[in-house]
Amino acid sequence: MKPVLARFATLLFALALPLAAMAIEALPFADRAEELRFQNLARQLRCLVCQNESLADSSADLASDLRQEVFEQMRSGKSDDEIKRYLTERYSDFVLYDPPLHGGTAVLWFGPLAVLVVGALVITVIVRRRARAAAGVADSPAEDEWS
Amino acid sequence: MNARLLPLAGFLLLVALLGFGIVLMGSRTMNEVPSPLIDKPAPAFDLPLLADPARSFGSRELAGTPYLLNVFASWCFACLDEHPLLMTEAKKLGVPLVGFNYKDDADDAKRWLARFGDPYTIVITDRDGRVAIDFGVYGAPESFLVDGNGIIRYKRIGAITPAVLANEIKPRLEAMAKESR
Numbered sequence: 001m002k003p004v005l006a007r008f009a010t011l012l013f014a015l016a017l018p019l020a021a022m023a024i025e026a027l028p029f030a031d032r033a034e035e036l037r038f039q040n041l042a043r044q045l046r047c048l049v050c051q052n053e054s055l056a057d058s059s060a061d062l063a064s065d066l067r068q069e070v071f072e073q074m075r076s077g078k079s080d081d082e083i084k085r086y087l088t089e090r091y092s093d094f095v096l097y098d099p100p101l102h103g104g105t106a107v108l109w110f111g112p113l114a115v116l117v118v119g120a121l122v123i124t125v126i127v128r129r130r131a132r133a134a135a136g137v138a139d140s141p142a143e144d145e146w147s
Numbered sequence: 148m149n150a151r152l153l154p155l156a157g158f159l160l161l162v163a164l165l166g167f168g169i170v171l172m173g174s175r176t177m178n179e180v181p182s183p184l185i186d187k188p189a190p191a192f193d194l195p196l197l198a199d200p201a202r203s204f205g206s207r208e209l210a211g212t213p214y215l216l217n218v219f220a221s222w223c224f225a226c227l228d229e230h231p232l233l234m235t236e237a238k239k240l241g242v243p244l245v246g247f248n249y250k251d252d253a254d255d256a257k258r259w260l261a262r263f264g265d266p267y268t269i270v271i272t273d274r275d276g277r278v279a280i281d282f283g284v285y286g287a288p289e290s291f292l293v294d295g296n297g298i299i300r301y302k303r304i305g306a307i308t309p310a311v312l313a314n315e316i317k318p319r320l321e322a323m324a325k326e327s328r
Contacts, residue, residue: 048285090283092183
């Protein structure tokens with residue numbers, strides 16, 4: 001029984017391999033540096049179809065088209081910023097994983113900081129109030145603090 | 148007393164935040180990519196006709212004419228949702244309905260139109276999706292309302308419903324007709 005299972009598993013694995021390889025097409029990079037630049041850029045861009053995937057990871061049809069477009073623009077000598085501008089002109093800031101700072105994204109950038117500040121203030125107030133309460137009860141010593 | 152209520156207040160705040168997130172995710176606007184092309188000139192294009200690939204048609208021929216560009220494909224299921232509406236309403240729009248056959252096989256597209264009906268004034272084909280990228284298309288169906296000056300006035304992501312037609316598209320068509328007068 002077991003060898004059969006093992007053989008079956010091997011077969012499944014062998015059949016799945018080409019699928020994994022096919023998910024994302026290979027682009028004809030000239031060298032390693034170009035490939036790294038492309039990968040770095042594609043990771044910063046969002047796939048519009050499956051919005052939690054980057055352009056580098058997505059196997060959606062549109063993502064493949066956009067990878068081709070990015071690759072060709074890189075070849076034609078455009079800078080990363082120019083390529084990003086090309087995409088944001090068509091798909092808005094949404095296509096960038098790292099949103100630029102402007103009015104609409106201020107909450108996104110400073111919201112967490114604001115939450116942190118509010119949290120710190122709340123804790124400070126609570127600790128101070130407890131300290132005062134503990135000091136106010138003259139008879140009981142400080143071990144009461146955590147009750 | 149006050150301090151004791153603090154955790155409860157925090158909890159309620161958290162519930163409010165998460166509830167807000169759920170409501171926001173449920174609304175369709177959350178997943179829609181806003182088009183930066185609204186009120187900007189439509190990209191120039193020149194694409195082969197579905198009926199006759201040797202001939203092309205594009206922004207040059209459409210210059211000065213307001214039109215509704217409808218991105219569709221035979222592989223697109225949601226396109227069938229809006230298709231009956233397009234069949235009955237296309238003639239009443241008062242502007243050409245330009246079919247934009249997106250990343251489709253020409254024979255499949257022809258068969259699809261023969262089977263379900265052809266509401267389009269003219270059908271152009273974008274086999275490799277290049278022009279679609281210029282329009283910021285990321286799925287089908289999508290529709291673009293372009294005015295006589297070649298400016299994109301409105302974009303609909305997803306199927307056109309009777310409500311969208313009545314509340315979004317028709318008022319804009321009327322406004323555009325008034326402007327050109």
